[in-house]
Amino acid sequence: xxxxxxxxxxxxxxxxxxxxxxxxLFNDVQSAKLFADQKTFADAIPNSDPLMILADYRxxxxxxxxDLRHFVELNFTLPKENDTYVPxxxxxxxxxxxxxxxxxxxxxxxxxxxDSLLPLxxxxxxxxxxxxxxxxxxxxxxMLGLAESGHWDKVEDMVANFAAEIDAWGHIPNGNxxxxxxxxxxxxxxxxxxxxATHDGDQVLKTYQPQLEKEYRYWMAGADALAxxxxxxxxVRMADGALLxxxxxxxxxxxxxxxxxxxxxxxxxxxxxATEIYRDLRSAAxxxxxxxxxxxxxxxxxxxxxxxxxxxxxxxxLMFHLEKTLARASKASGDSAGATxxxxxxxxxxxxxxxxxxxxxxxxxxxxxxxSHKVRNQLTAAALFPLYVNAASRERxxxxxxxxxxxxxxxxxxxxxxxxxxxxxxxxNGWAPLQWVAVEGLQNYGxxxxxxxxxxxxxxxVQHTYDSKQKLVEKYDVSSTGTGGGGxxxxxxxxxxxxxxxxxxxxxxxxPQEKPCDALPATRPATPxxxxxxxxxxxxxxxxxxxxxxxxxx
Numbered sequence: 001x002x003x004x005x006x007x008x009x010x011x012x013x014x015x016x017x018x019x020x021x022x023x024x025l026f027n028d029v030q031s032a033k034l035f036a037d038q039k040t041f042a043d044a045i046p047n048s049d050p051l052m053i054l055a056d057y058r059x060x061x062x063x064x065x066x067d068l069r070h071f072v073e074l075n076f077t078l079p080k081e082n083d084t085y086v087p088x089x090x091x092x093x094x095x096x097x098x099x100x101x102x103x104x105x106x107x108x109x110x111x112x113x114x115d116s117l118l119p120l121x122x123x124x125x126x127x128x129x130x131x132x133x134x135x136x137x138x139x140x141x142x143m144l145g146l147a148e149s150g151h152w153d154k155v156e157d158m159v160a161n162f163a164a165e166i167d168a169w170g171h172i173p174n175g176n177x178x179x180x181x182x183x184x185x186x187x188x189x190x191x192x193x194x195x196x197a198t199h200d201g202d203q204v205l206k207t208y209q210p211q212l213e214k215e216y217r218y219w220m221a222g223a224d225a226l227a228x229x230x231x232x233x234x235x236v237r238m239a240d241g242a243l244l245x246x247x248x249x250x251x252x253x254x255x256x257x258x259x260x261x262x263x264x265x266x267x268x269x270x271x272x273x274a275t276e277i278y279r280d281l282r283s284a285a286x287x288x289x290x291x292x293x294x295x296x297x298x299x300x301x302x303x304x305x306x307x308x309x310x311x312x313x314x315x316x317x318l319m320f321h322l323e324k325t326l327a328r329a330s331k332a333s334g335d336s337a338g339a340t341x342x343x344x345x346x347x348x349x350x351x352x353x354x355x356x357x358x359x360x361x362x363x364x365x366x367x368x369x370x371x372s373h374k375v376r377n378q379l380t381a382a383a384l385f386p387l388y389v390n391a392a393s394r395e396r397x398x399x400x401x402x403x404x405x406x407x408x409x410x411x412x413x414x415x416x417x418x419x420x421x422x423x424x425x426x427x428x429n430g431w432a433p434l435q436w437v438a439v440e441g442l443q444n445y446g447x448x449x450x451x452x453x454x455x456x457x458x459x460x461x462v463q464h465t466y467d468s469k470q471k472l473v474e475k476y477d478v479s480s481t482g483t484g485g486g487g488x489x490x491x492x493x494x495x496x497x498x499x500x501x502x503x504x505x506x507x508x509x510x511x512p513q514e515k516p517c518d519a520l521p522a523t524r525p526a527t528p529x530x531x532x533x534x535x536x537x538x539x540x541x542x543x544x545x546x547x548x549x550x551x552x553x554x
Contacts, residue, residue, distance in 0.1 A: 025057045124161055136172045142498055190326075
């Protein structure tokens with residue numbers, strides 16, 4: 001079945017996820033740990049009507065000879081293991097990445113009736129490894145690499161796919177799986193449209209203005225009715241009436257792709273309602289940072305997670321960019337009133353970021369805690385997002401740059417946080433998208449030296465790992481160079497979409513256009529290059545007025 005076949009008047013009833021389709025059978029398979037990766041069964045395709053399979057299961061499961069694994073293998077088509085890509089010997093880093101694009105490209109215009117995979121009208125690039133589907137925020141950084149490789153047709157296809165998802169579901173889901181429909185991810189669609197506009201012109205903004213507006217409505221749903229100091233789904237109204245956003249998942253059940261992990265996590269903290277824990281786990285997955293001490297009261301206890309009571313600085317910087325992009329799109333469409341409206345919304349959000357998400361005591365941007373009514377003290381790589389979207393004052397950007405250099409910069413790049421919790425979005429791991437956000441943000445405010453330092457160190461890490469393992473991976477240990485990252489719910493994945501994209505951008509950043517490089521140069525450039533064209537940044541905002549000091553907390 002295709003996405004177009006499912007659509008009627010732009011409204012589609014969300015198809016049920018496998019845990020709903022299969023009920024007790026799904027729970028029993030995941031509890032039995034039949035597969036090393038719980039995502040395997042979530043991605044399995046029923047060979048017949050799930051109701052019939054479930055009826056057969058209920059009839060057979062108590063028989064002495066019943067074999068659960070055999071039953072599953074008989075009634076389901078399991079996802080195929082991805083063939084390991086063996087690159088030709090002697091390839092440079094750039095050649096390896098260019099060779100990976102077709103390997104990572106998928107096309108699923110039609111899918112089986114009960115497949116958890118959601119169809120998309122155009123081909124798309126997946127991250128790699130266990131991630132057999134397209135992911136929302138990953139894709140922007142992948143698209144940067146596709147553009148660097150000259151694959152603008154693939155960039156156009158992926159923007160069209162995400163627009164189709166917005167039309168179908170009202171938002172871009174975490175990934176194109178039924179079990180991802182209950183949440184989104186960091187809203188990078190405005191960046192994707194802006195990137196494509198650098199190649200195809202401002203008519204792209206007009207073309208995708210309806211989808212940009214619909215995504216904005218999704219994130220702001222319920223905001224108008226909020227009283228000060230309250231929240232509904234993704235919208236938060238602060239005490240002074242300012243509007244900000246948080247991450248949210250509509251469901252409060254275990255994630256199908258990590259069902260047993262979530263059940264165990266909830267059981268480890270019997271003093272909290274399990275549904276509350278499930279919602280916060282899911283909402284952390286919506287943040288893209290699953291998981292991190294950033295969302296927890298106790299970094300060593302995942303069951304203390306409370307994502308929904310935190311107003312994230314990175315999310316609100318991205319929403320500022322969305323509002324600025326909508327202003328640009330309105331202007332391109334000749335709607336001056338709309339442009340004025342969205343500019344006003346962006347300016348109001350910028351002021352709220354400065355008031356609520358700036359820690360004056362520490363000198364960096366941080367998340368706001370809705371329970372303690374304080375800005376948190378923790379420094380994370382998310383502090384660079386206001387710089388990335390040109391929402392920071394120059395004075396505050398300088399302070400953030402100094403803090404990042406002092407506390408986050410390590411031999412192999414920028415660490416995600418300063419906390420070593422064992423979670424993958426904590427120290428000592430560094431992630432390609434956060435490196436690029438930092439580099440772009442630092443360049444926006446003239447911090448060339450630190451931007452180059454991040455670039456050189458992370459690229460060295462990527463190169464050393466490639467030299468030893470002939471692969472690019474999902475995350476890196478930045479406490480040294482040449483080591484993939486650890487922690488999290490699954491083994492280290494290779495491929496890897498967003499690392500490929502950021503690596504190509506960094507290669508072009510450190511090497512002059514007249515002498516491009518295909519790998520890390522043997523000698524480091526003596527001086528930082530001048531900033532190149534940066535299509536992702538929103539129009540520079542005026543330096544905001546000094547905000548009143550905020551209470552701070554841990």
